[in-house]
Amino acid sequence: MSKTWSVEEHLEDILRSIRPLDPIELNLLDAQGCTLVDDVIVPAALPPFDNSSMDGYAVRTADVEGASEEFPAVLSVIGDIAAGSADELTVGSGEAARIMTGAPLPPGAEAVVPVEWTDGGTGGGPADSMPAHSDAPEGATGQVRVHRPVHPRQHVRAKGSDVKPGTVALKAGTVLGPAQVGLLAAIGRGTATVRPRPRVVVLSTGSELVAPGEPLGPGQIHDANSFVLTAAAREAGAIPYRVGAVADDAETLRATIEDQLIRADLVVTSGGVSVGAYDVVKEALSRVDAFRGGEEDRMDAVADPVEFRRLAMQPGKPQGFGLIGPDRTPILTLPGNPVSAYVSFELFVRPALRTLMGRQPVRRRTVRARLAGDDALSSPEGKRQFLRGDYTPPGEEDETGTVRAVGGAGSHLIAALAQANALIDIPEKTGRLAPGDEVTVVPLD
Amino acid sequence: MSKTWSVEEHLEDILRSIRPLDPIELNLLDAQGCTLVDDVIVPAALPPFDNSSMDGYAVRTADVEGASEEFPAVLSVIGDIAAGSADELTVGSGEAARIMTGAPLPPGAEAVVPVEWTDGGTGGGPADSMPAHSDAPEGATGQVRVHRPVHPRQHVRAKGSDVKPGTVALKAGTVLGPAQVGLLAAIGRGTATVRPRPRVVVLSTGSELVAPGEPLGPGQIHDANSFVLTAAAREAGAIPYRVGAVADDAETLRATIEDQLIRADLVVTSGGVSVGAYDVVKEALSRVDAFRGGEEDRMDAVADPVEFRRLAMQPGKPQGFGLIGPDRTPILTLPGNPVSAYVSFELFVRPALRTLMGRQPVRRRTVRARLAGDDALSSPEGKRQFLRGDYTPPGEEDETGTVRAVGGAGSHLIAALAQANALIDIPEKTGRLAPGDEVTVVPLD
Known part of the structure; x- marks a missing residue:
């Protein structure tokens, strides 16, 4: 033998x-679910420039010091800074630029006042939004009343505050899920080298x-x-x-x-x-x-x-x-x-x-669970047996999960297999398992 | 407002x-991961006929009663029954048909003797396999010595022992994973009606x-x-x-x-x-x-x-x-x-x-975990906050899992998101969480 x-x-x-x-370079979305072969290094700061975290007004902090609803600071609106705008506006003393979330903080400005802390240029009470620029282009001009002060850098996301150039964005061996695909896109990578x-x-x-x-x-x-x-x-x-x-x-x-x-x-x-x-x-x-x-x-x-x-x-x-x-x-x-x-x-x-x-670990995780059901299980000694099981993870009351054997040992019972969500792994030396015994379970999830 | x-x-x-x-009928493998719309009823018995669970010899039990290695029962081999064979062999008294796993039990036979319990027709000691039919067609004839008795139906899988006609194979709402696809194939379904x-x-x-x-x-x-x-x-x-x-x-x-x-x-x-x-x-x-x-x-x-x-x-x-x-x-x-x-x-x-x-549950599962790390977390009262977390499930020592916040609250921190495997769900009323506090965690797996 x-x-x-x-x-x-x-x-x-x-x-x-x-x-x-062997590794291959794939378009980002084709690489989803694959494993990175090398560390990915951040090529440039993200965000690439100081930018606004709110829709509001870019201001000099001194101009709004002590501002309140009763005694608002009144500033001249010098124009709009939309996200993606490459216009060069400079905010001077007594001035404000209307700024959108993600737009670059203009030279001269030190902070952003959210639109909700202003009258939105209407001359009325606190605003809850800006009118669409295409409907009301006059919002980019005139005056704005600011109801609250801001401190330097408030509502500003600093250049490089998300990732800094030269740092490791993702390590070799990382599996590319949605968030990792997103990070690669954000740092400008259109492809990834993966298995x-x-x-x-x-x-x-x-x-x-x-x-x-x-x-x-x-x-x-x-x-x-x-x-x-x-x-x-x-x-x-x-x-x-x-x-x-x-x-x-x-x-x-x-x-x-x-x-x-x-x-x-x-x-x-x-x-x-x-x-x-x-x-x-x-x-x-x-x-x-x-x-x-x-x-x-x-x-x-x-x-x-x-x-x-x-x-x-x-x-x-x-x-x-x-x-x-x-x-x-x-x-x-x-x-x-x-x-x-x-x-x-x-x-x-x-x-x-x-x-x-190139994925780790190569084996499925195992958990310990208590054998449920009324019947003892027998297992041929000298053979490692894998029974099909219905596994219930630990819950509020149970600190250990439970598993119930489904369908018996017959290797032709595909109907039972289709009801199982786990394998029960019975060691070679174990010949019998009673209800309540602890067993090793391989959840198939 | x-x-x-x-x-x-x-x-x-x-x-x-x-x-x-609306449901659609898809080829079985295209339906993988989809949800069944209706109960699937078993159309015919599976297995469709009594068949052998071993490679061996189909015999009458009386002919091998009391057989041992020292005093083997000697039977005439009347031919081969391969899986898929439609030949009509009938096993008479003193006869054996060489039978393969999955092949139909022939008329007259009551049980199967595994080849390892015989001399395999060689006239020598116990066999450990059959020679390939194509190399040694004479194995389908001659005599076989049987060394152990079998009881009726031993090593026989009964018709319908896996699934019986008219029973529900899979319920409406079942998600078709590999085992469910396999069961549908086994009962002869080439397509499935799914969402x-x-x-x-x-x-x-x-x-x-x-x-x-x-x-x-x-x-x-x-x-x-x-x-x-x-x-x-x-x-x-x-x-x-x-x-x-x-x-x-x-x-x-x-x-x-x-x-x-x-x-x-x-x-x-x-x-x-x-x-x-x-x-x-x-x-x-x-x-x-x-x-x-x-x-x-x-x-x-x-x-x-x-x-x-x-x-x-x-x-x-x-x-x-x-x-x-x-x-x-x-x-x-x-x-x-x-x-x-x-x-x-x-x-x-x-x-x-x-x-x-049509998948249930529509929400991800949540677990409770202890907040790890050195720092307390603050959360804006009146807002439900979702922080990114690195969750470690319960282990041998820990009965509760732990979670560590990664990357802070900044909504632009995609680098931190790429390190997270969970969300930490902080209720509207909670303003502060200290290390060791229990929190609700949504694992993203």
């Missing part, structure tokens, strides 16, 4: 063989498989795995290509995979990896010469054959991993039961994809 | 006016805005908002169309929005909603006739003007909401500071998008 691998040994072997994808999303070719194998929507003949079932794995790859951030189901014929499978390699950063198959006489993935890929292609000059570029293993785990015992073709493309061959395939994806493919994307 | 709205009043007004999008992803037109306004990557002139800044909001809309599950920055001209803005309405389920703008003289969004959209288009026969189809409001919140005081154009398309007009725009997206646009998608 060959060696039985632990889950961790198999995963570590995969991760040891996989390198992050691209990996392209994942997904195929299921089995002569019994029929596409959903097509009628079933005797002995046939619908192909679920290529859909589960494609959706899971996309959810993990990859760009999946679903090839669909390939019949149990080694030469067809080999040729299909070889054709697909051109667009694959990683290949995932399901089925055909166990101990049966028709286990076509094993048959097609375990040969040393599977991807040599017969050409002498490609001989050096080819990779090791795929290694098929028995893991001390349930579900998901039969697994395979290798690097194939001239680019040594990683291939993970998962078992064919839908639940086994999905659990295997979570445990092995997702960390592989996150490694390709 | 007009009324000041609370955050909840504004949100409730928006949600009252928005209905989920589509909303199409969101995003535009920022401001004559000072320049696209990232372009050089800045005097008084200009780079447009961050259209990028933040586009990325946030996509992350929320929508299909965003980034129009980019529109100059502060009411007619241009009105025409741009009118052009875009054809592809919009929702419109989001930023900037131009405050009390300034160049607040173009307010100017363009607050007119009752803004989207009447001048045609008499469209008069009945048009909607209310957009209503601009002052909210008791910081950042994000000036907000607008309305239903525009012939389809009464919702428009949310957000303030122009990047942090205000982002916080407003989280509080108002995201719940609106989730309503359009």
